[in-house]
Amino acid sequence: MRVCVIGTGYVGLVTGVCLAHIGHHVICVDNNVEKVKLMQSGQSPIYEPGLSELMQENAQAGRLEFTSDIAKGVEHGEILFIAVGTPALPTGESDTRYVESVARGIGAHLNGGYKVIVNKSTVPIGSGDWVRMIVLDGMAERTKVPITVGGGKAVSQLIEESPANFDVVSNPEFLREGSAIYDTFNPDRIVLGSNSQKAIEMMKELYAPLVERQFANDTSLAPVPVVVTDLSSAEMIKYAANAFLATKISFINEVANICDRVGADVTQVAQGIGLDSRIGTKFLQAGIGWGGSCFPKDVSALIHTADDYGYEAELLKATVNINQRQRLIVIEKLQHELKILKGKTVGFLGLTFKPDTDDMRDAPSLILIEQLKRLGARVKAYDPIVSQSGLSHGLSNVMIETDPEMLADKCDALVLVTDWQEFLTLDYGKMSRLMINPVMIDGRNFLDRGKLESFGFRYIGIGR
Ligand SMILES: NC(=O)c1ccc[n+]([C@@H]2O[C@H](COP(=O)([O-])OP(=O)(O)OC[C@H]3O[C@@H](n4cnc5c(N)ncnc54)[C@H](O)[C@@H]3O)[C@@H](O)[C@H]2O)c1
Structure with a gap:
């Protein structure tokens, strides 16, 4: 099938690459021109295990293209995925402005053939109907149909009169960063919400190879359950x-x-x-x-x-x-061990919010750094991805070390923040000797207490 995925972040890029891999013809659209150039050159803008290889393989096979031209993507796709970010506003509600802009852009470029518009972004309940309205707005702007509620036509009336040849489907995403490719090929379920039977049938056809587990790690399992429901229930799921x-x-x-x-x-x-x-x-x-x-x-x-x-x-x-x-419990434990934190050096093992990703959005490390700096401590960190990528991720107040031993050197305490697998096998004997005070706060209850104690560490876990 011909697919267009708009937004090539953690969800959009993985979705586009995996749909190409199962045989569809996919155009991925992003309005970040630098990102598009990077992807066109065969490089992934995000770290996700296995993604770069699969991206290159499918681009070479001619099933996967990248562009910043939404018109090209909309024209190509019979199924159009919206996969842009929906971050939180300061009030806690979802910021849907990127979804709105894409929906308007789709409306401006719809070309007459029937299309399924899929909300892959996590959007507030009721967004399916709202996206439909914005797409119609986009179409109206193009054809100069006036939309004035009150003096002119009501939006609902316009929807009924519109020659719109599209349906909206809610198809929420459940992949986990760090295992996104695996999750896409081995989903626990696929959720499809729409009031259009035609759209649901097209989505089922799109996902058939995944439902039949043709690309799963265990192909002998029963088919993937497909939950077909209404738009609001899918969004709520x-x-x-x-x-x-x-x-x-x-x-x-x-x-x-x-x-x-x-x-x-x-x-x-x-x-x-x-x-x-x-x-x-x-x-x-x-x-x-x-x-x-x-x-x-x-x-x-x-x-x-x-x-x-x-x-x-x-x-x-x-x-x-x-x-x-809970995030501040680490501070309490450090204060208990070191008493005054002013002038002390604390080393973080890990910065990302979980292992196998480079995503720093809302990572607990950020709050901990802020609090420790406020209390006058110096923070150093080693993270397998952040340290290697050379990107500071806006962490101007942290000294990024390039190896765990440099991290341990002259530290008053270490805090394990992210449970990266490689942290299980570090040379903790050497690290403890390099520290002023061999204290380990294991923020993920991940390390072997006995082993650390045998290397001279004072080990403190969470709830142990
Ligand atoms: N990250 C996850 O693990 C995850 C899992 C499930 C669901 N989700 C949901 O999926 C959605 C996307 O999340 P993400 O983490 O992939 O976001 P992201 O921030 O990584 O990516 C969003 C992409 O959209 C692009 N974009 C923004 N506006 C655009 C526009 N007008 N036209 C074209 N491209 C545009 C951005 O340049 C960016 O590349 C969110 O709603 C999120 O809640 C995310």
Whole structure:
């Protein structure tokens, strides 16, 4: 099928590359000209395991193109994905201006043939109908049809009269950064929301190779479940899924804080409760809390939506509050170990919000750096991606070291912020000798306490 993906970030680029790989003809559009040039030269603008290779392979096979020309993309695609960012506004609600601009751009370039417009971005509930309205606005602007509610035609009337030959589908994305390619080829489910049967059938055809697990790691599994529903329910599924996962982490963090006080070990507790199949072991790792480009903004947006409709989402608010407090537990633990932090040097192992990504959006490390600087400490950091990429990610107040031993040198304490696999096998013996004070705050309960203690570290986990 002919596909256009607008927005080539973590979601759009992975979606475009994977759809090309399963046999579709994909044009990816981005308004960032530098990014487009980079992709045209065969380089990925983001770090995601396996992405560059797959991108190059499919571009060479002639199934994948990059452009900054939205007209070209819209003309090409029978299915048009909107995959631009929807960051949080200061009020917590979702900033949908990029979606609006793309929807308007699609409207301005629709060429008569039937198109399915797919909301892949995480958008507030009700956005399916709103996108339809904006696309119609874009079409009207092109054809100079006046849209004036009140004196002229009502928008709803215009929608009915319009020769618009398109439908909108909500198809939320559930991939995880760091394993985005794997997740796309091995989804737990595919969610399709629309009131158009024709659009749903086209989406099913698009995803058929994935549903049949032709590209899955285990091709013998039953087909991927496809949840077909209305637009609002599909939009809500995405928010509810992220809110549930964030709540699960905040829950275990609350249990960890109680464990700390009563002398229990939260890692044992998590194992003990996780073996109950109704609970499950995933998302029960206590630590310094959740972050990243999705959970914080999606939970806030759902709280905001509830508020708009006169409902106070108390559980979700507690989920957020617990998370904000959890990040600062590292500061409390450092103060307990080092007493005065002014003039002390703290080294961070990891900066990104989770391993195997270069994404720093809403990373817990950012809040910790800010607080430590406020308290007069010096912060150094080593992160496998940030240190190698040479990009400072706006971290002007942190000294980025290029290897873990340089990080440890003359530190008063180390904090493990991100559970990168390579941190399991560092030369902790050498690192402890280089430190002023061999203290390790393990913010992810990731390291082997016995091993670290044998190298002379004082080891402090979260809730252990
Ligand atoms: N990152 C994730 O792990 C993840 C997972 C699931 C869902 N989502 C959702 O997917 C959406 C995209 O997230 P992301 O992390 O990929 O965002 P991103 O910020 O990485 O990428 C957005 C891209 O859109 C481009 N863009 C912005 N305006 C444009 C326009 N008018 N025309 C063309 N391109 C434009 C930007 O240049 C950028 O490359 C968000 O709604 C997010 O909530 C993200």
